Amino acid sequence: MAAYTPHFPGSNSIVEEYWLEGRAKGKAEDILHILKVRGVEIPGSVRERVAECTDLDLLGTWLDRSLSIERAEELFGEE
Secondary structure, eight states: OOOOOOOOOTTSSSSHHHHHHHHHHHHHHHHHHHHTTTTOOOOHHHHHHHHHHOOHHHHHHHHHTTTOOOSGGGGGOOO
């Protein structure tokens, strides 16, 4: 998955920071939603770790994994 690099007024500013936080929050919500829809039980520790992550690349990896894992803890693989 290619990383998007924003080029808009406000780059490297509070505007970009909030934009990136919003993207991370959205990806985290997507991961948890996919697991829920697939019927994978999500322990609180996994939910918390996913929700608090702000690394978009890592969240992208977890999103890909969420499509095929059997247990939520498998999201984290061998990091």
